[in-house]
Amino acid sequence: MTREYDASPDAKRRIDPFMVAVLKSRFEAIVREMSLVVMRASRSAVIKNARDFSCAILTFEHELVTVEDALPIHVMSMDMATRPLTDHFDDIEDGDIFINNCPYTGGTHHADLIMAMPVFIEGTPRFWAVALSHHADTGAPAPSTYLPFAKNIFEEGMHFPCVRLVRKGEVRDDILRIGTMRNRVPDLWLGDVHAQLGACRTGARRIEELCTRYSEQTVLDFIADWFDYGARRAAAAISALPKGTYSYSIKHDPVPGVADDGIPVNVAVHVDPEAGEIIVDARDNIDCVEGGLNLSANTATGSCRIGVFNNLDASIPHNEGAKSRVKVRLRKGCVVGEPSYPVGTSVATTNVNDRLMIAGNAVFSEMGAPYGQAESGSHLPAGVGVISGADPFKGGKTYVNQVFVGYAAGGANHGHDGWLTYCGAANAGLIQLDSVEVDESMYPILIEERGVLQDSQGAGEFEGAPAMYGLFRPIGHDMTIAYAADGTTFPPRGVLGGGDGKASLTRRIDADGSTEDLPAFAEEIIPDGSKLYFTACAGAGYGPPSRRDPQRVADTVNRGWLSQARATQDYGVAFEDGAEPGVLQVDETATDAMRKSASEKARP
Structure with a gap:
C-alpha cells in the first residue's frame, strides 16, 4: 500500500523539526557506513575503485527513505526491485537476505546484484537495508557485463529473480555455488557478494540501534514527516516552473544488426504548477529491439525521474515524498519502457538509458533560459x-x-x-x-x-x-x-x-x-x-x-583546454601577454571590436 504524502504548507507535524534534522542525518550516516563496508570489503576494481555501487534504506512498504552518494540510476526506482520480494515471499523473517538482479522482477540489469535485508523492530518488519553492486562478471557468453548484441536473457549472464540467499541468518551455500560455478572470476564474485552481505547487516544493526535510542514511534513519525517534507519541497519547486507540455528528441547511434539506423528516444514533460506535479511521458518510442539495448522498467522509470530532479533545486530530498510529485508514463514492449520477456536488457543502465536521461535534462531548455x-x-x-x-x-x-x-x-x-x-x-x-x-x-x-x-x-x-x-x-x-x-x-x-x-x-x-x-x-x-x-x-x-564572459574564455585557454585560435574563432576573444609569464589575458579593446563586428554582420 502506498501512503499519501501531504505537500501542503500547513501539513501536520508529528515531531519537532529539530529531531527531523537529527534523524535525517542519522539515516544518511547509516547509508554512508554501509557504503564504506562495500567499498572496503569488495574485491573487484569496478566496485572498490570506480565505486559502481549504491546503498539505500527503504521502508518495508518499499518507500525510499534515504540515499547518500548513490548512483541515481541505482536508487531512483529501487522500490521496483524490492516490491516483488513481498509478492513472492509470505514468510519473510528476521535475518533473511534476498538477492535480485533480474529486470523481469524489477532489477536494473543482470550485472547489478541488488541485495535487500528486512529490518525487524520489536518483531515487526519496518525497513529494508539495500546494497547494490555492479559485478565484474555474471557468466555471460562473452566476458562482459554489457552485451548490446544479446537478443534475449538466454544470451546474458545469470539471473537471480528474487532469491533468498540467507535464511534466518544462515547463508545458503547452494545459491553461492550457482554463482561461483557460472563465473569467470568466482573468488572475485564471492568476495563482492560477502561485502554486500556485510553492508546489509551493518545497515540493519544501525537502524535497530536508532530505534532503540529514539524509540520506534519517533522514528516512524520522522519517516512520515520526512516524506511530507520531500513532497512539499518538490511541489514548491515545480510550482515555480512555466506551465506547459515540452518535448525533446534525441538519437542513439546505429548498432549493426540491432538498430541499423539508430534508436530515436522521445520524451514529453507536462508541467502542472498549480498541482505541483510533473508527468514524464516516454510512450512515444519504438518497440523493443533485438539486442541488449532495451531498458528495464526499473531504469526507464528511474531515468524519467532523474531528468526532472536534475532540473530542480539540488537541496530537495530525494525521498519517496519528492518522487511522488513526478509521474511516469511508459509503454509495455517498448525500447524505452517495460520490456517484453525475454528480450535482452544487458545494457539497460547506460546507452539508450543515457539518451533518455539526457533528453530529460535537455527538454527543460524548451522553456528557454535559465532552464534545462x-x-x-x-x-x-x-x-x-x-x-x-x-x-x-x-x-x-x-x-x-x-x-x-x-x-x-x-x-x-x-x-x-x-x-x-x-x-x-x-x-x-x-x-x-x-x-x-x-x-x-x-x-x-x-x-x-x-x-x-x-x-x-x-x-x-x-x-x-x-x-x-x-x-x-x-x-x-x-x-x-x-x-x-x-x-x-x-x-x-x-x-x-x-x-x-x-x-x-x-x-x-x-x-x-x-x-x-x-x-x-x-x-x-x-x-x-x-x-x-x-x-x-x-x-x-x-x-x-x-x-x-571573456575572462572565462581566458581561464579555459590558460588551463590548456581551449586553444587561442578556437577562442578567437568561437568566442571573438583576443589576447595579450599577461603579467605572469606564460599566462594570457583578455585584450579588451580588440575583443570589443571583434564582437561588435560579428554582431553587426549577424543583423538581418
Missing part, C-alpha cells in the same frame, strides 16, 4: 570497456574487469560549465576515475596516456566540458576489450545556441605504427604489442558563445 541542460556525453567508450584475458604474471589466471581510464564529459547548464569527470547521466559524476597505478598493479596493462583533448568541448555562453582521451595496452598477452561507444555517430548537441561536443572515437595502433579505426560497438582483441587509443564524448554548450 545541454546534452552530455554517453556511456561505454573504450576507456570504460570491460577488459579480460590470461594474466601472464599470475600463471595465466583469467581476469575480467571494467576499467575506468577515461569517460564522457558533462554538458553545460545555465550558470555552469560542464563537468569534466561526469562519466554519464546515470552516474552524475559519482563514478570515479581509476588510479593508473592501481589498475596497472591489478591487471597486466600499461596506461601510457590519459588527458583532456583540447578544443573538443561544445562552445556556449556556458561551455561543455572537453573530452577525455587515453592510450593503453596489454603486457605479455592478447587482451580482449568489450565496449559500446555511443556518441560516435550522434555526438552531444548544444541547446539555446550552444555548440556540439566532439564525438567518441576508438582506434587500434599496431606495433608497426599503423592504425585502424575500430567499430563503435564491438568486442575486440588487442594483441600484445598493439595499443588502444580512445576519446570519449565531450559535453555540449548552453547559450550563444558570443555571450560568454
Whole structure:
C-alpha cells in the first residue's frame, strides 16, 4: 500500500523539526557506513575503485527513505526491485537476505546484484537495508557485463529473480555455488557478494540501534514527516516552473544488426504548477529491439525521474515524498519502457538509458533560459570497456574487469560549465576515475596516456566540458576489450545556441605504427604489442558563445583546454601577454571590436 504524502504548507507535524534534522542525518550516516563496508570489503576494481555501487534504506512498504552518494540510476526506482520480494515471499523473517538482479522482477540489469535485508523492530518488519553492486562478471557468453548484441536473457549472464540467499541468518551455500560455478572470476564474485552481505547487516544493526535510542514511534513519525517534507519541497519547486507540455528528441547511434539506423528516444514533460506535479511521458518510442539495448522498467522509470530532479533545486530530498510529485508514463514492449520477456536488457543502465536521461535534462531548455541542460556525453567508450584475458604474471589466471581510464564529459547548464569527470547521466559524476597505478598493479596493462583533448568541448555562453582521451595496452598477452561507444555517430548537441561536443572515437595502433579505426560497438582483441587509443564524448554548450564572459574564455585557454585560435574563432576573444609569464589575458579593446563586428554582420 502506498501512503499519501501531504505537500501542503500547513501539513501536520508529528515531531519537532529539530529531531527531523537529527534523524535525517542519522539515516544518511547509516547509508554512508554501509557504503564504506562495500567499498572496503569488495574485491573487484569496478566496485572498490570506480565505486559502481549504491546503498539505500527503504521502508518495508518499499518507500525510499534515504540515499547518500548513490548512483541515481541505482536508487531512483529501487522500490521496483524490492516490491516483488513481498509478492513472492509470505514468510519473510528476521535475518533473511534476498538477492535480485533480474529486470523481469524489477532489477536494473543482470550485472547489478541488488541485495535487500528486512529490518525487524520489536518483531515487526519496518525497513529494508539495500546494497547494490555492479559485478565484474555474471557468466555471460562473452566476458562482459554489457552485451548490446544479446537478443534475449538466454544470451546474458545469470539471473537471480528474487532469491533468498540467507535464511534466518544462515547463508545458503547452494545459491553461492550457482554463482561461483557460472563465473569467470568466482573468488572475485564471492568476495563482492560477502561485502554486500556485510553492508546489509551493518545497515540493519544501525537502524535497530536508532530505534532503540529514539524509540520506534519517533522514528516512524520522522519517516512520515520526512516524506511530507520531500513532497512539499518538490511541489514548491515545480510550482515555480512555466506551465506547459515540452518535448525533446534525441538519437542513439546505429548498432549493426540491432538498430541499423539508430534508436530515436522521445520524451514529453507536462508541467502542472498549480498541482505541483510533473508527468514524464516516454510512450512515444519504438518497440523493443533485438539486442541488449532495451531498458528495464526499473531504469526507464528511474531515468524519467532523474531528468526532472536534475532540473530542480539540488537541496530537495530525494525521498519517496519528492518522487511522488513526478509521474511516469511508459509503454509495455517498448525500447524505452517495460520490456517484453525475454528480450535482452544487458545494457539497460547506460546507452539508450543515457539518451533518455539526457533528453530529460535537455527538454527543460524548451522553456528557454535559465532552464534545462545541454546534452552530455554517453556511456561505454573504450576507456570504460570491460577488459579480460590470461594474466601472464599470475600463471595465466583469467581476469575480467571494467576499467575506468577515461569517460564522457558533462554538458553545460545555465550558470555552469560542464563537468569534466561526469562519466554519464546515470552516474552524475559519482563514478570515479581509476588510479593508473592501481589498475596497472591489478591487471597486466600499461596506461601510457590519459588527458583532456583540447578544443573538443561544445562552445556556449556556458561551455561543455572537453573530452577525455587515453592510450593503453596489454603486457605479455592478447587482451580482449568489450565496449559500446555511443556518441560516435550522434555526438552531444548544444541547446539555446550552444555548440556540439566532439564525438567518441576508438582506434587500434599496431606495433608497426599503423592504425585502424575500430567499430563503435564491438568486442575486440588487442594483441600484445598493439595499443588502444580512445576519446570519449565531450559535453555540449548552453547559450550563444558570443555571450560568454571573456575572462572565462581566458581561464579555459590558460588551463590548456581551449586553444587561442578556437577562442578567437568561437568566442571573438583576443589576447595579450599577461603579467605572469606564460599566462594570457583578455585584450579588451580588440575583443570589443571583434564582437561588435560579428554582431553587426549577424543583423538581418
